[in-house]
Amino acid sequence: MQTLIDLEQAILGCVLKSKEAATYALTNLAPADFTKHEPPFESMKQMHQKKMPIDMTSLMAHLGKNISRVGGAAYIAQIADQGLPSNIITYCNQLKDDSKRRELRTLLLTTLEKIKDGEETESLYTEVQKGLNKTISMDRPYKTLDKAMFDYMETIDERQQRGAGISWGFTDIDTALGPILPKRLYYVGARPGMGKTAFGLSIILEVINKGHGVYFNSMEMDHSQIIDRMVSMVTGISGQVLQVGDLTDQQFKHLTTATSKLHNMKHFAIDDTRQTTSQLKLKSTHFANELLKQGKELGLIVVDYFQLFKNPLAGMKIDEWTQQVSADLVELSKELNCTVLCLSQLNRENEKTGNKRPQISHLRGYRDWE
Numbered sequence: 106m107q108t109l110i111d112l113e114q115a116i117l118g119c120v121l122k123s124k125e126a127a128t129y130a131l132t133n134l135a136p137a138d139f140t141k142h143e144p145p146f147e148s149m150k151q152m153h154q155k156k157m158p159i160d161m162t163s164l165m166a167h168l169g170k171n172i173s174r175v176g177g178a179a180y181i182a183q184i185a186d187q188g189l190p191s192n193i194i195t196y197c198n199q200l201k202d203d204s205k206r207r208e209l210r211t212l213l214l215t216t217l218e219k220i221k222d223g224e225e226t227e228s229l230y231t232e233v234q235k236g237l238n239k240t241i242s243m244d245r246p247y248k249t250l251d252k253a254m255f256d257y258m259e260t261i262d263e264r265q266q267r268g269a270g271i272s273w274g275f276t277d278i279d280t281a282l283g284p285i286l287p288k289r290l291y292y293v294g295a296r297p298g299m300g301k302t303a304f305g306l307s308i309i310l311e312v313i314n315k316g317h318g319v320y321f322n323s324m325e326m327d328h329s330q331i332i333d334r335m336v337s338m339v340t341g342i343s344g345q346v347l348q349v350g351d352l353t354d355q356q357f358k359h360l361t362t363a364t365s366k367l368h369n370m371k372h373f374a375i376d377d378t379r380q381t382t383s384q385l386k387l388k389s390t391h392f393a394n395e396l397l398k399q400g401k402e403l404g405l406i407v408v409d410y411f412q413l414f415k416n417p418l419a420g421m422k423i424d425e426w427t428q429q430v431s432a433d434l435v436e437l438s439k440e441l442n443c444t445v446l447c448l449s450q451l452n453r454e455n456e457k458t459g460n461k462r463p464q465i466s467h468l469r470g471y472r473d474w475e
Contacts, residue, residue, distance in 0.1 A: 109203060113142040115188030116196045120149055120159060123190035125391045127159055133197050138204040144174050145181070161185045194383035212236040271404055274311030285312065285405060287442045290435050292411070294451045301448045302326065305407050306334055308446065309373070317404030318372040318396040320389045324379040324413035331375050332367075339363040372401050381415045382433035386440075393441050403443045408434070411449040 116134070119126035127149070136147040148167045152159050157167075165178055172178060188196065216233055271285040282291075295301045302325070309319050323331050337344045340359040346352065352360060374392045378384070385408070393403040408414075416426045438445040 109200075110141055111187075112196060112200055112203075113139050114184050116193070116200060117142055117145055117149070117184045118187030119190045119193045119196065120146075121161055121164065121185045122188070123193070125387060125394075126190040126193040127153065129193050129387070129390075130197055134200065138200055142175065142184075144168065144171050145184075191380070191384045191387055194386055195381070208236075271312055271315060271317055274308055285444045287404075287444060288439050290431075290438050290445045290447065292447050292449050294449045296451050301450075302409055303334065303338075305409055305446065305448055306331070306338060309405070309407055310335065310338060312405050313370050313373045316372065316401065318393070318401050320374045320376065320392050320403060320406045321409070322376045322378070322380070322385055322389075322407070323409045324377070325409055327377045328375050331377070335367060336360065336363050339367070372396055372399065379413055379415060382430055382437070386433070386437050389437070390441065393443075403441055406437065406441070406443060406445045408445070408447045411447050 116130055120130050121127075131150055131153045134146070136143045136150060139146050145164065145168065148164060148171075149159055152163065152167055157163060161181060165172055165181055168175070168181075172181065175181065212233065216229060216236075219229060219232075273279055273282070273285060293301060293304065295304075302323075305321075309321060313319050321331070326334075333344055333347055336342070337347055340356070340363045342352070342356050342359065346356070347360075376385075376388060385406075389403070389406055396403055411430065414430050434445050434447055
């Protein structure tokens with residue numbers, strides 16, 4: 106079982122191994138969140154603020170004489186081997202939760218002592234309220250209406266500059282839903298074998314052809330299968346012919362043109378890893394940052410499909426897990442300012458209705474995460 110010390114070591118190890126993990130941890134955690142490892146994390150924070158490289162050697166140099174407080178150079182070297190950068194979001198959430206629990210426990214114990222000492226009730230109420238206000242997360246503070254309206258007008262201005270948004274590539278969907286806009290989560294449900302992946306790829310091709318970045322997490326098919334599908338859709342050559350390789354001269358010409366075009370689309374990423382939402386967030390954030398270097402933005406994340414996400418905690422109940430996945434995807438769309446399209450399997454309940462038309466309640470697992 107992972108102890109608090111193990112958790113702190115894992116976070117520090119991730120910071121030393123990965124720039125993306127370092128940015129996330131150093132942005133979302135404070136030195137006070139740590140128990141034994143506050144000095145090295147404080148040093149990492151200072152190095153990050155000064156845009157210094159953070160590795161084992163530079164950390165030891167920055168700690169200087171304070172290195173003995175954390176067990177010396179050998180201990181720092183041991184920490185460097187700990188943790189998986191792909192799990193950094195989970196690690197940070199766990200440590201932050203433990204830190205808040207410690208703050209709350211301290212507040213309650215202090216209050217009990219003051220009650221025993223006979224401190225005035227009014228004074229106790231005030232102190233407890235101040236302590237709770239400090240403990241409550243302010244990562245997303247409230248906004249007064251004037252600030253909210255100012256942000257809204259900025260959003261309207263951005264929409265005017267951006268234009269009507271990105272088309273889904275299907276006129277009926279554009280009419281029903283409007284264009285692809287940022288900070289949205291959509292679910293597309295269908296029974297197995299009904300063409301969910303093909304539908305998702307059609308939308309992906311529409312978006313990347315217009316120059317917008319797309320991150321595709323295909324947890325059912327690997328890279329080669331996805332490329333086969335895309336080439337078939339672009340060229341009109343059947344998947345069976347592509348797999349056999351018996352192409353006519355004209356088909357080979359179409360194939361060469363299509364592969365050349367797809368090869369140059371560096372604003373499209375395929376991730377065929379079956380993973381947690383935390384891992385998806387870390388990798389898609391890295392890709393979004395890479396796109397910015399190309400002068401492009403991430404417009405769409407497609408997940409194929411919802412039920413294949415990994416549950417990071419073996420003891421987590423299915424209803425808790427599915428609810429968390431949905432919440433994580435909404436959060437991801439907001440943080441990366443993009444649309445998330447999540448494909449999902451349908452259960453058989455829609456077949457029992459009169460017109461057999463699917464509803465949101467027919468998404469497999471919906472009752473668990475409603």
